[in-house]
Amino acid sequence: xxxxDILKQVLATxxxxxxxxxxxxxxxxxxxxxxxxxxxxxxxxxSFMLYQKIQQLLALGHSWDEMLYLNFEDxxxxxxxSSDFELILEAHAEMYGKRPMLFLDEIQNxxxxxxxxxxxxxxxxxxxxTGSNAKMLSSxxxxxxxxxxxxxEVYPYDFREFLKIQNIAYDEISLLATESRAxxxxxxxxxxxxxxxxxxxxxxxxxxxxxxxxxxxxxxDIASRNKIANPNILRLMLKKLAENVGQPxxxxxxxxxxxxxxGKITMPTVSKYIEYSEAAWLLLxxxxxxxxxxxxxxxxxxxxxxxxxxxxxxxxxxxxxxxxIVALALFRKYGHDSDNERVFFYNNKVEVDFYVPDxxxxxxxxxxxxxxxxxxxxxxxxxxxxPGVLSCKRRLILTNDESDRIEDSFGTIEVxxxxxxxxx
Numbered sequence: 001x002x003x004x005d006i007l008k009q010v011l012a013t014x015x016x017x018x019x020x021x022x023x024x025x026x027x028x029x030x031x032x033x034x035x036x037x038x039x040x041x042x043x044x045x046x047s048f049m050l051y052q053k054i055q056q057l058l059a060l061g062h063s064w065d066e067m068l069y070l071n072f073e074d075x076x077x078x079x080x081x082s083s084d085f086e087l088i089l090e091a092h093a094e095m096y097g098k099r100p101m102l103f104l105d106e107i108q109n110x111x112x113x114x115x116x117x118x119x120x121x122x123x124x125x126x127x128x129x130t131g132s133n134a135k136m137l138s139s140x141x142x143x144x145x146x147x148x149x150x151x152x153e154v155y156p157y158d159f160r161e162f163l164k165i166q167n168i169a170y171d172e173i174s175l176l177a178t179e180s181r182a183x184x185x186x187x188x189x190x191x192x193x194x195x196x197x198x199x200x201x202x203x204x205x206x207x208x209x210x211x212x213x214x215x216x217x218x219x220x221d222i223a224s225r226n227k228i229a230n231p232n233i234l235r236l237m238l239k240k241l242a243e244n245v246g247q248p249x250x251x252x253x254x255x256x257x258x259x260x261x262x263g264k265i266t267m268p269t270v271s272k273y274i275e276y277s278e279a280a281w282l283l284l285x286x287x288x289x290x291x292x293x294x295x296x297x298x299x300x301x302x303x304x305x306x307x308x309x310x311x312x313x314x315x316x317x318x319x320x321x322x323x324x325i326v327a328l329a330l331f332r333k334y335g336h337d338s339d340n341e342r343v344f345f346y347n348n349k350v351e352v353d354f355y356v357p358d359x360x361x362x363x364x365x366x367x368x369x370x371x372x373x374x375x376x377x378x379x380x381x382x383x384x385x386x387p388g389v390l391s392c393k394r395r396l397i398l399t400n401d402e403s404d405r406i407e408d409s410f411g412t413i414e415v416x417x418x419x420x421x422x423x424x
Contacts, residue, residue, distance in 0.1 A: 007091040038130040040154030041281035041305045045198040046130035065096035071105035082112035101126035108133045114144040121148030157196030159422040188419040195308030210308040221280040242313035245320040250299040289344035303327040323365040360393035
Protein backbone atom coordinates (compact mmCIF):
# COMPACT_ATOMS: atom_id res chain seq x y z
CA UNK A 1 0.00 0.00 0.00
CA UNK A 2 1.20 3.47 -0.84
CA UNK A 3 1.27 6.31 1.65
CA UNK A 4 -1.36 9.01 1.27
CA ASP A 5 1.31 11.64 1.93
CA ILE A 6 3.28 10.43 -1.10
CA LEU A 7 0.13 10.66 -3.22
CA LYS A 8 -0.43 14.24 -2.07
CA GLN A 9 3.18 15.13 -2.89
CA VAL A 10 2.89 13.64 -6.37
CA LEU A 11 -0.42 15.37 -7.05
CA ALA A 12 1.01 18.72 -5.98
CA THR A 13 4.25 18.52 -7.98
CA UNK A 14 2.41 17.38 -11.13
CA UNK A 15 0.38 20.57 -11.11
CA UNK A 16 3.32 22.88 -11.66
CA UNK A 17 4.92 20.60 -14.25
CA UNK A 18 1.79 20.37 -16.39
CA UNK A 19 0.87 24.03 -16.12
CA UNK A 20 4.27 25.09 -17.50
CA UNK A 21 4.64 22.37 -20.14
CA UNK A 22 4.81 23.68 -23.69
CA UNK A 23 2.15 21.78 -25.65
CA UNK A 24 1.85 21.35 -29.40
CA UNK A 25 -1.96 21.13 -29.79
CA UNK A 26 -3.55 18.08 -31.38
CA UNK A 27 -7.16 17.36 -32.21
CA UNK A 28 -9.02 16.40 -29.04
CA UNK A 29 -12.53 14.94 -28.82
CA UNK A 30 -14.97 17.82 -29.20
CA UNK A 31 -18.11 16.21 -27.76
CA UNK A 32 -19.24 16.26 -24.15
CA UNK A 33 -18.66 12.58 -23.39
CA UNK A 34 -16.94 12.59 -20.00
CA UNK A 35 -15.19 9.21 -19.81
CA UNK A 36 -12.48 8.31 -22.31
CA UNK A 37 -9.72 5.76 -22.85
CA UNK A 38 -6.75 6.82 -25.01
CA UNK A 39 -4.61 3.91 -26.20
CA UNK A 40 -1.47 3.84 -28.33
CA UNK A 41 2.21 3.06 -28.47
CA UNK A 42 4.60 4.51 -25.94
CA UNK A 43 5.57 8.13 -26.77
CA UNK A 44 2.80 8.58 -29.32
CA UNK A 45 1.66 11.68 -27.41
CA UNK A 46 -1.08 10.34 -25.11
CA SER A 47 0.25 12.16 -22.04
CA PHE A 48 0.48 15.40 -24.01
CA MET A 49 -3.21 15.07 -24.87
CA LEU A 50 -4.04 14.90 -21.17
CA TYR A 51 -1.79 17.92 -20.52
CA GLN A 52 -3.50 19.78 -23.36
CA LYS A 53 -6.96 19.12 -21.94
CA ILE A 54 -5.88 20.18 -18.45
CA GLN A 55 -4.35 23.41 -19.80
CA GLN A 56 -7.57 24.11 -21.71
CA LEU A 57 -9.59 23.65 -18.53
CA LEU A 58 -7.24 25.96 -16.61
CA ALA A 59 -7.61 28.59 -19.35
CA LEU A 60 -11.40 28.32 -19.05
CA GLY A 61 -11.23 29.22 -15.36
CA HIS A 62 -11.05 25.81 -13.73
CA SER A 63 -8.39 25.31 -11.06
CA TRP A 64 -6.36 22.43 -9.68
CA ASP A 65 -8.75 21.96 -6.78
CA GLU A 66 -11.12 20.56 -9.45
CA MET A 67 -8.57 18.26 -11.18
CA LEU A 68 -5.91 15.68 -10.49
CA TYR A 69 -3.27 14.01 -12.65
CA LEU A 70 -1.26 10.86 -11.95
CA ASN A 71 1.15 8.96 -14.17
CA PHE A 72 1.45 5.35 -13.06
CA GLU A 73 4.95 5.11 -14.50
CA ASP A 74 6.10 7.69 -11.95
CA UNK A 75 8.77 5.96 -9.86
CA UNK A 76 7.22 7.47 -6.73
CA UNK A 77 4.18 5.24 -7.33
CA UNK A 78 6.00 1.90 -7.58
CA UNK A 79 4.21 0.64 -4.43
CA UNK A 80 0.77 1.53 -5.80
CA UNK A 81 -1.66 -1.34 -6.37
CA SER A 82 -5.36 -1.71 -7.08
CA SER A 83 -6.26 -1.44 -3.38
CA ASP A 84 -4.89 2.12 -3.36
CA PHE A 85 -7.21 3.63 -5.97
CA GLU A 86 -9.63 4.95 -3.36
CA LEU A 87 -6.71 6.79 -1.70
CA ILE A 88 -6.46 9.02 -4.79
CA LEU A 89 -9.90 10.45 -4.11
CA GLU A 90 -9.23 10.66 -0.37
CA ALA A 91 -5.92 12.51 -0.87
CA HIS A 92 -7.51 15.05 -3.21
CA ALA A 93 -10.48 15.53 -0.88
CA GLU A 94 -8.15 16.22 2.07
CA MET A 95 -6.16 18.71 -0.03
CA TYR A 96 -9.07 20.60 -1.58
CA GLY A 97 -12.43 19.28 -0.40
CA LYS A 98 -13.78 19.15 -3.96
CA ARG A 99 -14.86 16.47 -6.39
CA PRO A 100 -12.09 16.18 -9.03
CA MET A 101 -11.89 15.51 -12.74
CA LEU A 102 -9.38 12.64 -13.06
CA PHE A 103 -6.56 12.31 -15.60
CA LEU A 104 -4.82 8.95 -15.11
CA ASP A 105 -1.82 8.16 -17.32
CA GLU A 106 -0.53 4.66 -18.21
CA ILE A 107 -3.18 3.15 -15.99
CA GLN A 108 -2.69 -0.32 -17.50
CA ASN A 109 0.32 -0.71 -15.16
CA UNK A 110 -2.11 -1.30 -12.28
CA UNK A 111 -3.89 -4.63 -12.48
CA UNK A 112 -7.64 -4.30 -12.02
CA UNK A 113 -7.73 -0.64 -13.10
CA UNK A 114 -10.88 -1.18 -15.17
CA UNK A 115 -13.02 -1.90 -12.10
CA UNK A 116 -12.01 1.41 -10.53
CA UNK A 117 -12.61 3.20 -13.85
CA UNK A 118 -16.08 1.63 -14.08
CA UNK A 119 -16.89 2.75 -10.54
CA UNK A 120 -15.81 6.32 -11.31
CA UNK A 121 -18.01 6.38 -14.40
CA UNK A 122 -20.98 5.00 -12.45
CA UNK A 123 -20.46 7.80 -9.93
CA UNK A 124 -20.52 10.36 -12.81
CA UNK A 125 -16.88 11.47 -12.50
CA UNK A 126 -15.10 13.08 -15.43
CA UNK A 127 -12.31 10.60 -16.29
CA UNK A 128 -9.64 10.47 -19.00
CA UNK A 129 -7.23 7.52 -18.88
CA THR A 130 -4.38 6.45 -21.14
CA GLY A 131 -2.55 3.21 -21.71
CA SER A 132 0.09 1.59 -23.91
CA ASN A 133 -1.50 -1.84 -24.19
CA ALA A 134 -3.93 -2.73 -26.97
CA LYS A 135 -5.65 -5.18 -24.63
CA MET A 136 -7.27 -2.12 -23.07
CA LEU A 137 -9.51 -2.13 -26.13
CA SER A 138 -10.29 -5.85 -25.87
CA SER A 139 -13.90 -6.94 -25.65
CA UNK A 140 -13.23 -8.31 -22.14
CA UNK A 141 -12.00 -4.96 -20.78
CA UNK A 142 -14.63 -2.92 -22.61
CA UNK A 143 -17.31 -5.23 -21.20
CA UNK A 144 -15.99 -4.57 -17.68
CA UNK A 145 -16.14 -0.86 -18.41
CA UNK A 146 -19.77 -1.44 -19.33
CA UNK A 147 -20.00 0.96 -22.26
CA UNK A 148 -19.22 3.92 -19.99
CA UNK A 149 -16.03 4.85 -21.86
CA UNK A 150 -15.31 5.87 -25.44
CA UNK A 151 -12.00 4.60 -26.80
CA UNK A 152 -9.61 6.64 -28.95
CA GLU A 153 -6.55 5.19 -30.69
CA VAL A 154 -3.58 7.58 -30.54
CA TYR A 155 -1.00 7.33 -33.32
CA PRO A 156 2.21 9.26 -33.94
CA TYR A 157 1.73 12.44 -35.97
CA ASP A 158 0.14 12.12 -39.38
CA PHE A 159 1.69 14.11 -42.23
CA ARG A 160 -0.66 17.08 -41.79
CA GLU A 161 0.26 17.37 -38.11
CA PHE A 162 3.93 16.97 -39.00
CA LEU A 163 3.71 19.96 -41.36
CA LYS A 164 1.65 22.10 -38.97
CA ILE A 165 4.15 21.65 -36.15
CA GLN A 166 6.88 23.01 -38.40
CA ASN A 167 4.66 25.84 -39.69
CA ILE A 168 4.83 24.54 -43.27
CA ALA A 169 1.83 25.58 -45.36
CA TYR A 170 0.25 22.90 -47.52
CA ASP A 171 -2.81 24.62 -48.98
CA GLU A 172 -3.44 24.48 -52.73
CA ILE A 173 -1.70 27.79 -53.47
CA SER A 174 1.37 26.87 -51.40
CA LEU A 175 1.73 23.58 -53.26
CA LEU A 176 1.82 25.48 -56.56
CA ALA A 177 4.59 27.87 -55.48
CA THR A 178 8.12 26.53 -56.02
CA GLU A 179 9.64 27.46 -52.66
CA SER A 180 6.75 26.40 -50.43
CA ARG A 181 6.25 23.17 -52.40
CA ALA A 182 9.95 22.40 -51.94
CA UNK A 183 9.51 22.82 -48.18
CA UNK A 184 6.65 20.32 -48.19
CA UNK A 185 8.72 17.81 -50.16
CA UNK A 186 11.72 18.19 -47.84
CA UNK A 187 9.41 17.59 -44.89
CA UNK A 188 7.93 14.58 -46.69
CA UNK A 189 11.36 13.00 -47.14
CA UNK A 190 12.05 13.51 -43.44
CA UNK A 191 8.66 12.08 -42.44
CA UNK A 192 9.08 9.06 -44.71
CA UNK A 193 12.44 8.18 -43.14
CA UNK A 194 12.03 9.24 -39.52
CA UNK A 195 8.30 8.97 -38.85
CA UNK A 196 6.13 11.10 -36.60
CA UNK A 197 6.77 10.32 -32.93
CA UNK A 198 6.05 13.76 -31.40
CA UNK A 199 9.23 14.16 -29.37
CA UNK A 200 11.43 13.20 -32.34
CA UNK A 201 10.25 16.12 -34.48
CA UNK A 202 12.85 18.85 -34.49
CA UNK A 203 15.62 16.70 -33.02
CA UNK A 204 18.91 17.09 -34.88
CA UNK A 205 19.85 13.46 -34.20
CA UNK A 206 16.70 11.34 -34.36
CA UNK A 207 18.18 7.84 -34.53
CA UNK A 208 19.35 7.87 -30.90
CA UNK A 209 15.90 8.90 -29.71
CA UNK A 210 14.16 6.31 -31.88
CA UNK A 211 16.57 3.58 -30.78
CA UNK A 212 15.89 4.48 -27.14
CA UNK A 213 12.14 4.38 -27.73
CA UNK A 214 12.36 0.99 -29.43
CA UNK A 215 14.48 -0.41 -26.60
CA UNK A 216 11.89 0.72 -24.07
CA UNK A 217 9.06 -0.93 -26.02
CA UNK A 218 11.01 -4.07 -26.90
CA UNK A 219 12.63 -4.69 -23.52
CA UNK A 220 10.07 -3.10 -21.20
CA ASP A 221 6.61 -3.33 -22.73
CA ILE A 222 7.18 -6.70 -24.44
CA ALA A 223 10.07 -8.76 -23.04
CA SER A 224 9.93 -7.78 -19.37
CA ARG A 225 6.16 -7.52 -19.07
CA ASN A 226 5.69 -10.96 -20.63
CA LYS A 227 8.73 -12.56 -18.94
CA ILE A 228 10.46 -13.53 -22.19
CA ALA A 229 13.59 -15.43 -21.18
CA ASN A 230 15.52 -14.80 -24.42
CA PRO A 231 14.74 -11.28 -25.74
CA ASN A 232 17.23 -11.76 -28.57
CA ILE A 233 14.84 -14.18 -30.30
CA LEU A 234 12.12 -11.55 -30.04
CA ARG A 235 14.44 -8.98 -31.62
CA LEU A 236 15.32 -11.37 -34.46
CA MET A 237 11.62 -11.93 -35.09
CA LEU A 238 10.95 -8.18 -35.25
CA LYS A 239 13.90 -7.72 -37.61
CA LYS A 240 12.53 -10.42 -39.90
CA LEU A 241 9.07 -8.87 -39.88
CA ALA A 242 10.57 -5.44 -40.65
CA GLU A 243 12.41 -6.87 -43.64
CA ASN A 244 9.12 -8.34 -44.88
CA VAL A 245 6.80 -5.37 -44.43
CA GLY A 246 4.21 -5.54 -47.19
CA GLN A 247 4.51 -9.33 -47.61
CA PRO A 248 2.29 -11.96 -45.97
CA UNK A 249 4.26 -13.88 -43.34
CA UNK A 250 3.06 -17.16 -41.87
CA UNK A 251 3.76 -18.36 -38.33
CA UNK A 252 5.22 -21.54 -39.77
CA UNK A 253 7.64 -19.74 -42.09
CA UNK A 254 8.72 -17.37 -39.33
CA UNK A 255 9.30 -20.25 -36.90
CA UNK A 256 11.43 -22.07 -39.47
CA UNK A 257 13.55 -19.00 -40.22
CA UNK A 258 14.13 -18.24 -36.53
CA UNK A 259 14.89 -21.89 -35.78
CA UNK A 260 17.61 -21.88 -38.43
CA UNK A 261 19.53 -19.10 -36.66
CA UNK A 262 18.75 -19.48 -32.96
CA GLY A 263 17.68 -23.01 -32.13
CA LYS A 264 14.23 -24.59 -32.23
CA ILE A 265 11.39 -22.06 -32.09
CA THR A 266 7.82 -23.36 -32.18
CA MET A 267 4.84 -21.86 -33.97
CA PRO A 268 3.01 -21.22 -30.66
CA THR A 269 6.03 -19.23 -29.44
CA VAL A 270 6.04 -17.13 -32.62
CA SER A 271 2.31 -16.58 -32.24
CA LYS A 272 2.74 -15.41 -28.64
CA TYR A 273 5.63 -13.06 -29.48
CA ILE A 274 3.57 -11.45 -32.23
CA GLU A 275 0.60 -11.15 -29.89
CA TYR A 276 2.79 -9.44 -27.27
CA SER A 277 4.17 -7.04 -29.91
CA GLU A 278 0.67 -6.17 -31.06
CA ALA A 279 -0.42 -5.58 -27.47
CA ALA A 280 2.43 -3.08 -27.09
CA TRP A 281 1.26 -1.36 -30.31
CA LEU A 282 4.61 -2.00 -31.98
CA LEU A 283 3.05 -4.20 -34.69
CA LEU A 284 -0.25 -3.75 -36.54
CA UNK A 285 -1.74 -6.79 -38.25
CA UNK A 286 -3.46 -6.80 -41.65
CA UNK A 287 -5.52 -9.83 -42.68
CA UNK A 288 -6.33 -11.27 -46.10
CA UNK A 289 -10.00 -10.57 -46.83
CA UNK A 290 -10.16 -13.59 -49.18
CA UNK A 291 -8.45 -16.17 -46.95
CA UNK A 292 -10.15 -19.01 -45.06
CA UNK A 293 -10.27 -18.57 -41.28
CA UNK A 294 -7.08 -20.47 -40.36
CA UNK A 295 -4.96 -18.71 -42.97
CA UNK A 296 -6.53 -15.36 -42.11
CA UNK A 297 -5.17 -15.74 -38.58
CA UNK A 298 -1.80 -17.34 -39.29
CA UNK A 299 -0.61 -15.70 -42.54
CA UNK A 300 -0.89 -11.94 -42.26
CA UNK A 301 0.96 -8.77 -43.13
CA UNK A 302 2.55 -6.81 -40.29
CA UNK A 303 3.28 -3.10 -40.19
CA UNK A 304 5.20 -1.03 -37.64
CA UNK A 305 3.58 1.77 -35.64
CA UNK A 306 6.10 4.37 -36.84
CA UNK A 307 8.42 4.65 -39.82
CA UNK A 308 11.29 5.86 -37.67
CA UNK A 309 11.20 2.66 -35.62
CA UNK A 310 10.83 0.52 -38.75
CA UNK A 311 13.80 2.22 -40.42
CA UNK A 312 16.07 1.13 -37.56
CA UNK A 313 15.96 -2.34 -39.14
CA UNK A 314 16.26 -1.44 -42.83
CA UNK A 315 18.84 -0.60 -45.46
CA UNK A 316 17.48 1.02 -48.64
CA UNK A 317 13.93 0.32 -47.49
CA UNK A 318 12.08 3.15 -49.23
CA UNK A 319 9.40 0.89 -50.74
CA UNK A 320 8.61 -0.73 -47.37
CA UNK A 321 8.61 2.65 -45.63
CA UNK A 322 6.19 3.99 -48.24
CA UNK A 323 3.77 1.09 -47.77
CA UNK A 324 4.07 1.33 -43.99
CA ILE A 325 2.97 4.97 -44.09
CA VAL A 326 -0.04 4.09 -46.23
CA ALA A 327 -1.01 1.32 -43.80
CA LEU A 328 -0.77 3.70 -40.83
CA ALA A 329 -2.90 6.30 -42.62
CA LEU A 330 -5.60 3.71 -43.29
CA PHE A 331 -5.53 2.43 -39.70
CA ARG A 332 -5.80 6.00 -38.41
CA LYS A 333 -8.83 6.69 -40.58
CA TYR A 334 -10.69 3.40 -40.26
CA GLY A 335 -9.43 2.11 -36.90
CA HIS A 336 -7.52 -1.02 -35.97
CA ASP A 337 -10.08 -2.97 -33.97
CA SER A 338 -9.71 -6.73 -34.43
CA ASP A 339 -13.39 -7.11 -33.50
CA ASN A 340 -14.47 -4.74 -36.27
CA GLU A 341 -11.86 -4.78 -39.01
CA ARG A 342 -12.30 -2.37 -41.91
CA VAL A 343 -8.93 -2.60 -43.71
CA PHE A 344 -7.56 -5.71 -45.41
CA PHE A 345 -5.29 -6.91 -48.20
CA TYR A 346 -6.40 -9.23 -50.99
CA ASN A 347 -4.33 -12.19 -52.15
CA ASN A 348 -5.99 -14.88 -54.22
CA LYS A 349 -4.61 -15.03 -57.77
CA VAL A 350 -4.88 -11.21 -57.77
CA GLU A 351 -2.72 -9.43 -55.17
CA VAL A 352 -3.74 -5.97 -53.93
CA ASP A 353 -1.93 -4.23 -51.06
CA PHE A 354 -4.99 -2.70 -49.37
CA TYR A 355 -8.73 -3.06 -49.71
CA VAL A 356 -11.35 -1.12 -47.71
CA PRO A 357 -14.75 -2.78 -48.21
CA ASP A 358 -16.78 0.11 -46.76
CA UNK A 359 -15.30 2.52 -49.30
CA UNK A 360 -14.87 -0.07 -52.08
CA UNK A 361 -11.31 1.26 -52.21
CA UNK A 362 -8.36 -0.71 -53.65
CA UNK A 363 -4.80 0.58 -53.24
CA UNK A 364 -1.45 -0.52 -54.62
CA UNK A 365 1.78 1.00 -53.28
CA UNK A 366 4.93 1.20 -55.41
CA UNK A 367 7.88 3.54 -54.99
CA UNK A 368 7.93 3.93 -58.79
CA UNK A 369 5.98 2.34 -61.64
CA UNK A 370 7.91 4.03 -64.47
CA UNK A 371 11.43 2.74 -63.81
CA UNK A 372 10.58 -0.88 -64.55
CA UNK A 373 8.14 -2.21 -67.19
CA UNK A 374 7.63 -5.35 -65.09
CA UNK A 375 6.63 -3.26 -62.05
CA UNK A 376 4.26 -1.18 -64.19
CA UNK A 377 2.53 -4.26 -65.56
CA UNK A 378 2.25 -5.94 -62.17
CA UNK A 379 0.73 -2.95 -60.37
CA UNK A 380 -1.61 -1.92 -63.20
CA UNK A 381 -2.81 -5.44 -63.99
CA UNK A 382 -3.71 -6.14 -60.37
CA UNK A 383 -6.00 -3.11 -60.28
CA UNK A 384 -7.43 -3.94 -63.69
CA UNK A 385 -8.39 -7.40 -62.48
CA UNK A 386 -9.59 -6.65 -58.95
CA PRO A 387 -13.04 -5.25 -59.99
CA GLY A 388 -13.79 -8.71 -61.36
CA VAL A 389 -13.38 -10.08 -57.83
CA LEU A 390 -14.31 -7.27 -55.44
CA SER A 391 -16.57 -4.26 -55.77
CA CYS A 392 -14.37 -1.21 -56.47
CA LYS A 393 -15.45 2.42 -56.49
CA ARG A 394 -11.91 3.87 -56.47
CA ARG A 395 -8.56 2.36 -57.48
CA LEU A 396 -5.25 3.99 -56.55
CA ILE A 397 -1.56 3.42 -57.15
CA LEU A 398 0.37 5.41 -54.57
CA THR A 399 3.99 6.26 -55.44
CA ASN A 400 6.78 8.41 -54.09
CA ASP A 401 6.45 11.20 -56.67
CA GLU A 402 4.68 9.97 -59.84
CA SER A 403 1.22 10.94 -61.12
CA ASP A 404 -0.98 9.60 -63.91
CA ARG A 405 -4.52 8.55 -64.85
CA ILE A 406 -5.05 5.21 -66.56
CA GLU A 407 -8.39 4.35 -68.16
CA ASP A 408 -9.83 0.86 -68.55
CA SER A 409 -13.25 -0.74 -68.93
CA PHE A 410 -13.99 -0.28 -65.20
CA GLY A 411 -13.13 3.44 -65.13
CA THR A 412 -9.98 5.24 -63.93
CA ILE A 413 -6.91 4.08 -62.04
CA GLU A 414 -5.37 7.09 -60.31
CA VAL A 415 -1.62 7.30 -59.82
CA UNK A 416 -0.44 9.87 -57.28
CA UNK A 417 2.31 10.54 -54.74
CA UNK A 418 1.64 9.25 -51.24
CA UNK A 419 2.29 12.70 -49.73
CA UNK A 420 -0.40 14.26 -51.91
CA UNK A 421 -2.89 11.53 -50.99
CA UNK A 422 -2.13 12.10 -47.29
CA UNK A 423 -2.98 15.79 -47.68
CA UNK A 424 -6.27 15.22 -49.51
